[in-house]
Amino acid sequence: MEEGKICNKVGLIESGLMKCVFHKHGDEIIFEFAFENNFISDYYSFVTDTPSAKEIKCIEDTTVYVITKEKLKKLGRSHPFIEGISRQMNEKLFLRMHDRLKSFLLDSASERYMKLMSERSDLVQRIPQYLIASYLNVKPETISRIRKKNTL
Amino acid sequence: MEEGKICNKVGLIESGLMKCVFHKHGDEIIFEFAFENNFISDYYSFVTDTPSAKEIKCIEDTTVYVITKEKLKKLGRSHPFIEGISRQMNEKLFLRMHDRLKSFLLDSASERYMKLMSERSDLVQRIPQYLIASYLNVKPETISRIRKKNTL
DNA sequence: GTAATTCGTTGACCTTGATCAATAAAGACG
DNA sequence: CGTCTTTATTGATCAAGGTCAACGAATTAC
Numbered sequence: 001m002e003e004g005k006i007c008n009k010v011g012l013i014e015s016g017l018m019k020c021v022f023h024k025h026g027d028e029i030i031f032e033f034a035f036e037n038n039f040i041s042d043y044y045s046f047v048t049d050t051p052s053a054k055e056i057k058c059i060e061d062t063t064v065y066v067i068t069k070e071k072l073k074k075l076g077r078s079h080p081f082i083e084g085i086s087r088q089m090n091e092k093l094f095l096r097m098h099d100r101l102k103s104f105l106l107d108s109a110s111e112r113y114m115k116l117m118s119e120r121s122d123l124v125q126r127i128p129q130y131l132i133a134s135y136l137n138v139k140p141e142t143i144s145r146i147r148k149k150n151t152l
Numbered sequence: 153m154e155e156g157k158i159c160n161k162v163g164l165i166e167s168g169l170m171k172c173v174f175h176k177h178g179d180e181i182i183f184e185f186a187f188e189n190n191f192i193s194d195y196y197s198f199v200t201d202t203p204s205a206k207e208i209k210c211i212e213d214t215t216v217y218v219i220t221k222e223k224l225k226k227l228g229r230s231h232p233f234i235e236g237i238s239r240q241m242n243e244k245l246f247l248r249m250h251d252r253l254k255s256f257l258l259d260s261a262s263e264r265y266m267k268l269m270s271e272r273s274d275l276v277q278r279i280p281q282y283l284i285a286s287y288l289n290v291k292p293e294t295i296s297r298i299r300k301k302n303t304l
Numbered sequence: 305g306t307a308a309t310t311c312g313t314t315g316a317c318c319t320t321g322a323t324c325a326a327t328a329a330a331g332a333c334g
Numbered sequence: 335c336g337t338c339t340t341t342a343t344t345g346a347t348c349a350a351g352g353t354c355a356a357c358g359a360a361t362t363a364c
Contacts, residue, residue: 022254022257022258024257024258029257029258031254031257043246044246044247044250047243047246047247048247053254087239090242090243090246091199091242093246094195094196094199094242094245094246094249095196095199095200097246097249097250097253098196098249100253101249101252101253101256102174102183102205104253104256104289105174105176105181105183105289106174106176106181108350108351109350109351128310128311128312129311129312130311130312137256137257138351138352139351139352139353140311140312140313141312141313141314141351141352141353142350142351142352143312144312144313144314145313145314145351147312147313148313148314260320260321261320261321280340280341280342281341281342282341282342290321290322291321291322291323292341292342292343293321293322293323293342293343293344294320294321294322295342296342296343296344297321297343297344299342299343300343300344
């Protein structure tokens, strides 16, 4: 998935790890991570049919099954349970975005990091710190300092 | 709607203006505003059946039609179009939250304010500045200074 | 093995926006 | 009208986190 194109696909990750990023000046800002058994897409572009502001890339070697919007719709007609899955997916997406927004509204950098550590330690284990930093919208140096403070 | 209770209602605002807020220390942090023809709820609590972290209050005198989750479900069974409305509502909610999150990830305080001015000038007209400030997650003094800079 | 990347840590300094306090404006109400 | 209250502005100072640069540690390349 490239920036500027309309996203008309959804991927289901079989194995590996992907990131979905914005660009700001030259840098990548992580919008989200996705790994095994997660769906990946620019759902915003998918829904609105507007050009994507994001890019989707692999962090590890990854196997993804991709389906287009059209095919998904067709499939939905013959297999109604697909509808349910997609509604569920939306809901999960909503909840995750909500938590993230809430954390930006209410928490400091170090609180955000601590919460991520406790709630998504799987991610923190697996992903380099500078990407975690980007996800929390802070600089790698800041994460480093937070870690230092909290182990002394 | 009070903090700590499970939100099992949705309101449709006929007239007036409401706010949905988090609490941080003693202060209110605006999660969202809603006015005429908008739905208002703590959709997070509604979906997850967990106690709400938010409170919903009036800013102006307001008339709201409220329906419970149960009644809504029943109604959904007899009037299938209700399902469609609710899906549409979710989608709108998702898009708005996405834009807001994106703005926190990519924009400075003053960029957030400028965008709000241009994209939701209706709100900015109608709502006192200190509430706008809270919505943008900055202090009223900061808004004041942004305004000053941009009119000189 | 050593060189070359890449990622993480540390320090010195800078910028953005917060905090605190004092006015000034604008509404509400007798 | 003047008083009381709420909101907005301004200035002085502070703190969180960013920036830049140096250095280490770990990984890969040769």
